Amino acid sequence: MTKLFLIDAIGPFFRGYEKRRINWSKIPFGHLQTVGEQADDQWQMIEEESRHFAGRVSNMGYNAVTLDDLAHLSDHPWFEDEVRERNSQLAARMRRVMDIHLQAGMKVFVTSDVVCTSSAIDERLAGDRGEMEEWYADVIRTFFESFPEVSGLILRIGESDGLDVDDPIRSRLHIRTAKDARKLLGRLLPLFESLGKKLILRTWTVGAHPIGDLIWHRNRIGQMIQGLKTDALILSFKHGASDFFRYLPLNDVLTRTKTPKIIEFQGRREYEGAGEYPSFIGSECEAFHKELEGDENLVGFSMWCMTGGWHGFRRRPFVESSAVPEEIWIELNCVSAIGIFRHKLTARQTIEKHLGSERVESVMKLLQLSDIVIRELLYIPDYAQQQRFFRRVRIPPLVHVYWDCIFFTAPMRKLMRHFVSDHEGAVRDAEAVLTLFEKMKELARSSDLPVEDIEFMQDSFQLIALARRYYFLPWKQETIDEIIAAKKRYKQKWPRSQRQRYRIKTEFKPFKVKRRTIGWVTGLLLRKQSGYRVIDHLVILSLLSFIYRLVGKKGQKALPKFVRKSAMGIDSVMR
Template sequence: MPTENLLIIDAIGPFFRHYKPKRINWSKIPFSHLENESGLKPKVIASAIEDFRTFCEACSSYGYNAVTLDDVAHLITDDSYDDSLRAKITQYRELFGLLIKIANEFGLKVLFTMDVMFFNEGLLRRLSRSPDKVALWLNEKLAELFQDVPAIAGIVMRFGEKDGLDVQGDFKSKLLLRNAKTTRRFLQSVLPIFEQHNRLLIFRTWSVGAYSIGDLIWNPKTFNRVFDGIDSPALVISMKYGESDFFRYLPLNSNFLQSDHKKIIEFQARREYEGFGAYPSFVGWDVEEYLTQLQSAKNVIGASVWCQTGGWGKLRQLTFIRNSSLWVEINTFAIAQLWNGKSCTQAIENFLALKQLDVSHESMVEFLRRSDVVIKKLLCVPELAKKQLFFRRLRLPPQLYVFWDRIIIDHTMKRILSFLVEDREQALADGREGLENLRQMIEIAEHNGIPSKGLNFQLATFEILAKAREYFFLPYSESVAVELFALKETYKRRFKRNYSIVLNFEPAPLKKRHVHRLLALLLRPQSKYRLIDEVVTLRALAWIYPLVKHLGKKATPKFANKQAMGIDVLFK
């Protein structure tokens, strides 16, 4: 069983070069875009192959030794599939076979992703969303796949998130595993196939909080109920660095310290909540601290770095390929260097040498230090971000009014923040400090030869965020509202690919005191469930949610039910 030091990077970027939607779902290869009525589009596929070679050459030079590709659903077939789908899967097998060969030329192993579980109409009829039937079916199909394609190093399974509402194509995934007992039984059923064929099963603990298994990412009790006593050389547990998504201010995920299982830690170089690579968002010092804390954890055998995957957004740099972001590249490089024992300052110096940038090490360190302040004090509200607040089975995101490439500035958000942020003067001061650091970054770049791409876009975006703080944390002012509308209009004219800014100063449907009482009821300041959670937020709220949704539909942003999996999944 391969147990070498794994440094994994996602390789979906080559499949997006010709993808044209205004807002892109970056969670998976857009398979339907690659296809036409007769199968795969020759020109699109040829371009993807060329870009994949470029990608492999770059990430191999950065120190990565494995890539992930989407997905298993497009590699295996079933008796229920019609002839056209079978033919298409044959073409995908040929394509992925060639990509595996290219990756191997650069010393990169290839792992394929899959959701538990992907379905189409035929599979739904055959398997009826039964975990036991799915496990038996996968055993048969994966055994065939591993025998037919021996170069596949393993499978990365995502169990707690399904395809977004906008995903189109022959397959769509659904949440299958709903509790710890079923998840444990599923793993025990499929692991022998991986053992027999000497492949890795990398099982991701990330979940959006649906069903009782939804707290697997942070809850040691759920973690132990799933994994305790499963002793398989094929199993690797993959966890995000914190107890939530890829946000700042999160403590190290304590589940790394829970077991002796082989584990890998997930980082995100292309920050989906911090501009998608459009502007500097350096993570080196955070990663350095997480890796220092990980030294006491057993059997952490690797890291998985997302350089393209994640989020819904209009900004569309393709890492290492087209319009590649220097800021994503430096994160990607720094994480690999840190994993291999270098310090953060050494990683920065080595990156400048690799890219042959005529920039002094000292000026680049200062530039990135200031970028860290900008993100942590202006994109985030520190007081809010540092709070450990949970709703049902999820930790509340440290960013509320900035999510993916949307900025929500309305009366409901103002009332929510008035409950969550007590020191409003400090929040305003943090915003001013962040904006001043950004202006200093621009000066440093101008005087020291640091590439400035994205800085003007960041400044225009963050000026809106700074002005939004005046609306959120001061009494309502008509002049602030007018300034925000003016900033928005200028911003839209200047930048084609911009943040979507929701401005609405109409009174919220719920009074301030009602919002505060509701939040006090729903949010808890620790991960441990309260009695009220067991009775109300976890159980009763799931039953009455349809009514709550109807009554509160004006308070919910429209995109919340159109992007990702929809807000409804949070109440499963």
């Protein structure tokens, strides 16, 4: 089969979306207008930016785009009248955008959560899972009848809409077990085969329900695809056993799976500044490509150049033409991935081909230094290298800086002091890495790359280094005063009216839980290997969920707001 080199094309749909903190997981459909002069103007700009996007990424070598989503582009007589009318208007507008990508030689794939419904659908189906899947299959069939130009669907079964989504159509987790997934695939794949379409199933999950370990549990994958013989199915894997972080080896489930598959990368690194500063993935792509070389079942990759995260960073790649685009760091990631996986180049060769031989030396040196700074300062290596699992989730190697938040809080201090053994060494290493920024600015200047981005990175990472001192040095009021003053200076230097910045979360009220208690609790709840312990089967996976439900919302308020309210919230992990 022709290999797929997918890239998400949703950037133009965020134009003018001025929410302070944005859910980047899919197109904000509530922001899109459908009728009237303002709608015409909005969609004209979407089409114009989509032309820029399609031209630039097709020239790089990408041959397919992903757009959102089945739920808002489909029709069914059971939908509410207002939903059907709005979906019809959105579908008409979106067809013009699809045509732009098709004319650029790109295939079009559309995303779908399993499953999306409205109030009327829920009332009609009354919780009957079999009827719901029949209805979902019927929606897919009618969608392809309306959009025969679409090459397939990308199904997400392990994550649903975030808590912030306010839409008459909402997704929720439907698949709970591998058996459920196998049954759904058995129902849908004959339809895809008959229509000549591809079903790309994402293995990403947030840990909910027994299928929540699908991304790393090879037996779960085997149970899900057991007995399936079809050319219509492609599995999609993130490159690690967690989200898009560093310090994660290649997901070994990916290497063991014989079903046709693609690997997912993220060019706009949601946990590493989202394109506000260099966060190069070329070296990782090179390493993963070498590990996967010769795997005949690898049929391409998917690049998320826009999708992912809940944060205020706003750079949108490939939507405008300029000599040095503000999204240059995202661009270099996307160029490198396609160069390595499609054109068999090295990371250095991709940069040389893209920016020219006269700049390659200084640019590569800058990217290498930024990689050191990120690995040694944004991450805390001692913590990041520790593999730990909670229930069905691989604990991220980065928690003290998350999306656009830097945490100066007493609970985080106590946790980091527990997990990191060499406190003085962690502070010393952070201070040493800060010295690299002067050279990085010099290299950016000589490479004609945005020096201001390196200055922003420097100021942000100085705060992160200060967080190291707060975490690991003896508590002093002078340190607290320094944090408060540094936060004020940072906000004054980088006002939101000029560019987005990190949010500084401070809470210095003493955390009364003793370190010995933290050690006992983490030892009980967290395991160092992916395989489940006896206590996980007996307590952590079942009884803990029951206790969580038992304490109810009142008890759950004891958890930090960030944990309860971000994305799908902790509630999803505890199912």
